[in-house]
Structure formats: C-alpha cells, structure tokens
Amino acid sequence: MTDLASSVPESAPPGKPTSASRTTLSHIMTHSDTNLLGTVHGGVIMKLVDDAAGAVAGRHSEGPAVTASMDEMVFLEPVRVGDLVHVKAQVNWTGRTSMEVGVRVLAERWNESTPPTQVGTAYLVFAAVSAEGKPRPVPPVVPETERDERRYQEAQIRRTHRLARRRAIKELRDRRAAEGLND
Numbered sequence: 354m355t356d357l358a359s360s361v362p363e364s365a366p367p368g369k370p371t372s373a374s375r376t377t378l379s380h381i382m383t384h385s386d387t388n389l390l391g392t393v394h395g396g397v398i399m400k401l402v403d404d405a406a407g408a409v410a411g412r413h414s415e416g417p418a419v420t421a422s423m424d425e426m427v428f429l430e431p432v433r434v435g436d437l438v439h440v441k442a443q444v445n446w447t448g449r450t451s452m453e454v455g456v457r458v459l460a461e462r463w464n465e466s467t468p469p470t471q472v473g474t475a476y477l478v479f480a481a482v483s484a485e486g487k488p489r490p491v492p493p494v495v496p497e498t499e500r501d502e503r504r505y506q507e508a509q510i511r512r513t514h515r516l517a518r519r520r521a522i523k524e525l526r527d528r529r530a531a532e533g534l535n536d
C-alpha cells in the first residue's frame with residue numbers, strides 16, 4: 354500500500370476510505386438527450402460525469418468542492434435513447450486541497466437484463482473550497498483494495514504530468530513574452 358504518511362500535510366483532516374464517498378448516478382436517456390446523429394450528446398454524458406464526480410468530491414471533503422479540471426474524457430461506445438446509464442465515481446487521489454475523481458460510465462438497455470457495457474471514462478480534479486471560494490484542506494483518501502491502490506498510483510502519474518505540462522506551457526509563454534512576441 355502507498356505510504357500515505359509521507360504525502361499527508363500536517364494540517365490535513367483524518368483520512369477517509371475510498372468507499373465512504375463512492376457514488377453511482379443513474380439516468381435513462383431520452384430523445385431530448387440526442388445530437389444530430391441521433392445518439393446521445395457527449396455534453397449530456399459530461400454533465401452526468403461532472404454531477405457524479407461533484408457529489409463524490411463534496412462527500413469526501415465534507416463541504417463545497419468545485420471542478421478545477423476535467424481531462425481524459427473518453428467516449429468508448431455511442432449511447433442510445435433508451436439506455437440506462439450508470440456513472441460510477443470515486444476519489445482516486447488527494448492532494449492538499451484537491452482530489453482526483455475517477456469516473457466510469459456504463460450503459461445497458463433500460464428494459465433488458467444483459468450486462469452493462471462500459472461506454473466512457475473520465476478523470477476530474479476538484480478543489481475543496483470554503484464559503485469564500487478559497488481552497489481548503491481535504492482528508493487524505495485511504496485506498497482500501499488493490500484496485501483502489503492502482504488507481505491512486507495512476508492518479509499520481511496524471512498529477513505529475515498535469516503539473517509538468519502547465520509548467521512547460523507557462524515557461525514557453527513567459528519566454529515568448531520576454532522576446533516581445535505578444536500573441
């Protein structure tokens with residue numbers, strides 16, 4: 354298991370297990386959810402993903418949490434009218450004030466008992482905020498299973514890449530601005 358002690362800030366609240374905030378949001382797709390091709394609009398799925406992830410982040414952090422970023426939203430299969438969609442979300446990783454929430458989107462026909470198909474995945478970062486909108490510390494998530502542990506380690510890799518990408522782009526922009534290139 355991950356050595357959480359090394360990554361826990363001194364002022365952090367006590368740790369919370371992954372299962373304490375894991376949530377599933379289910380919704381039947383109707384004609385009002387479709388795009389011009391007749392399948393379900395990606396934005397409709399993204400709204401459900403953000404809703405489920407927001408509920409998880411709020412539960413884990415025990416207060417308001419805002420979406421800071423949404424990345425790696427992958428649509429694996431089209432979703433159709435009459436599909437019962439299940440959006441399963443859990444906290445994969447926690448920093449000082451932010452949480453990565455991992456989401457799996459599954460779909461099954463609303464009136465058939467065949468197993469659901471995985472139709473999408475997403476990773477979102479939420480920041481826990483105070484009433485004034487300022488970031489506040491979150492409880493460290495405590496992975497409970499080998500799968501939770503793998504997700505924790507993968508989330509750390511994504512965090513490292515997010516920070517490195519942001520830093521590299523900022524450095525490029527600063528360099529171009531210093532050269533007088535104001536684009």
Ligand SMILES: CC(=O)SCCNC(=O)CCNC(=O)[C@H](O)C(C)(C)COP(=O)(O)OP(=O)(O)OC[C@H]1O[C@@H](n2cnc3c(N)ncnc32)[C@H](O)[C@@H]1OP(=O)(O)O
Nearest residue numbers: 407418419420421422447448449450451478480482488515
């Ligand atoms: C539920 C909803 O629908 S909310 C609506 C959509 N979302 C919003 O309106 C949020 C608007 N954005 C904000 O309020 C702010 O930018 C915040 C709160 C997200 C961040 O505020 P900042 O002043 O930049 O705070 P700060 O730099 O300390 O970042 C706070 C944490 O968020 C993380 N973070 C901030 N921006 C990002 C980003 N783009 N990607 C990933 N993580 C981020 C930081 O790494 C930090 O995490 P850590 O404390 O665990 O290391």
